[in-house]
Amino acid sequence: MKEEEERNRWRWWEEEKYEKGVKWKFLQHNGPYFPPEYQPLPNNVNFYYNGKKVKLSLAAEEVALFFAQMLAHEYTTKKVFRQNFMKDWRKEMTVEERSLIKDLDKCDFGKIHAMHNDKVEARKQMSKEDKQVLKDANEKLVTEFGYCLLDHHKERIGNFKIEPPGLFRGRGEHPKQGMLKKRIQPEDVTINCSADSRVPVPPAGHHWKEVRHDNAVTWLASWSENIQGLTKYIMLNANSKLKGEKDWEKYEVARKLKSRVDDIRNGYLRDLKSKQMGSRQRAVALYFIDKLALRAGNEKEEGETADTVGCCSLRVEHITLHEQLDGNECVVEFDFLGKDSIRYYNKVPVIKKVFKNLKMFLENKQPGDELFDRLSTTVLNKHLSSLMPGLTAKVFRTYNASITLQQQLKELTNMSDNMSEKLLSYNRANRAVAILCNHQRSPPKTFEQSMANLQVKIDARKEQLALAKTELTQAKKEAKAKGKSDSKLQT
DNA sequence: GCATTTACTTAGTAAATCGATG
DNA sequence: CATCGATTTACTAAGTAAATGC
Known part of the structure; x- marks a missing residue:
């Protein structure tokens, strides 16, 4: 893969420029990759409301899982996040669910959260071979969806995956944090490619919102996001010509x-x-x-x-x-x-x-x-x-x-x-x-632990040093005493 | 020599900028 | 003038490789 990319690199800066505003003459790609459908929870993993087990509808369960997955995160303790989540979650519920589930404080996602934790842990503990299988599958995706043909050069796409549904995590005190970011369907997606290219095939049983051929823009696909109503784009990666x-x-x-x-x-x-x-x-x-x-x-x-x-x-x-x-x-x-x-x-x-x-x-x-x-x-x-x-x-x-x-x-x-x-x-x-x-990053969660570890090391070293010092003075004393006796011997 | 920790890389996506548009 | 579309910028988290500890 690496060598292939190397071979495909060309001196684009020596190519002739197009007329103003034209970004390409030919563009062909396989469309975006859609995240897998929701897999319902196993029967032994349940949600509880007010202490009672409640079997949720598929739609409500999916959103409950989004919240459960984030339970360890600070977000889920924030008032705005919880309010927004509850409001949007209730929209996904059936009428019965909605009349029952009204108070987030009475919701117990503990079992779902535990299941998620187990999954994460199991993933970490996977054998080398199983990890390789996953890696290979991902590589296959990249081969299939990760590249496009732009003016007859193969270019790597920066983000070829449709953003999966989940809870919106704004940064800072975002008024919309916790809102449900909805699942995107092919019917929401606009495809951009050249008229003489092979138009990407939508997933079986689906169709694109629109297929257009606009060479004044650089994006390959776009959709509108439901939180702020902004347009999201599939674009090339940073080392592409464009x-x-x-x-x-x-x-x-x-x-x-x-x-x-x-x-x-x-x-x-x-x-x-x-x-x-x-x-x-x-x-x-x-x-x-x-x-x-x-x-x-x-x-x-x-x-x-x-x-x-x-x-x-x-x-x-x-x-x-x-x-x-x-x-x-x-x-x-x-x-x-x-x-x-x-x-x-x-x-x-x-x-x-x-x-x-x-x-x-x-x-x-x-x-x-x-x-x-x-x-x-x-x-x-x-x-x-x-x-x-x-x-x-x-x-x-x-x-x-x-x-x-x-x-x-x-x-x-x-x-x-x-x-x-x-x-x-x-x-x-x-x-x-x-x-x-003013570029900065927040210290990683492991930071505090690392610092504690370092402190332990520092303390250990200090102790060593102190010990060595006492040994040194002791040794000096002994040497002096010995020297005296030696000198005595000499005379 | 294996396991754990740390450092670096990449993916993912939110949040800016800025010109165009109605 | 407000809104919107396209693009850049920047953070965080996850993944991976390297270093260190046991």
């Missing part, structure tokens, strides 16, 4: 910004004292986006998503101004939830003009009011693209991340370094970028 070319272009724009950034910075520094309030807000926002690598911050519909913000959507409550802090002047303290509800906390000294403007923007506003009330991402990006074609707010993040990596690599590495030293520098350089971009 994605790679786009990525290349992205960095080209960032490189272009490198050559123009001095002018652009002077521009927004000038705008800090503009007569127009809108221009001043734009200038301060740009200052943040450039200096702190903040995201643009589109406005979001309230109640549909977690309450997160970016630069343009910052509210008064998200910043605190300090004339003086830790020996610095004009410090802005940021504290807000960004993308994925990741907290951004930073205390940044800013130039006087920015500080003054901020004070002005805050005048007569409530904590919940927008900091930049005369600014939107649309306005900001319009302005940026007038300064340089292709320039948008996110380009600053790409540019600043890239230039930071470049600078750090230069600073940290020496020509004479060996491989592991270079790797260390590379990792350190990347860490600097991660700090700039």
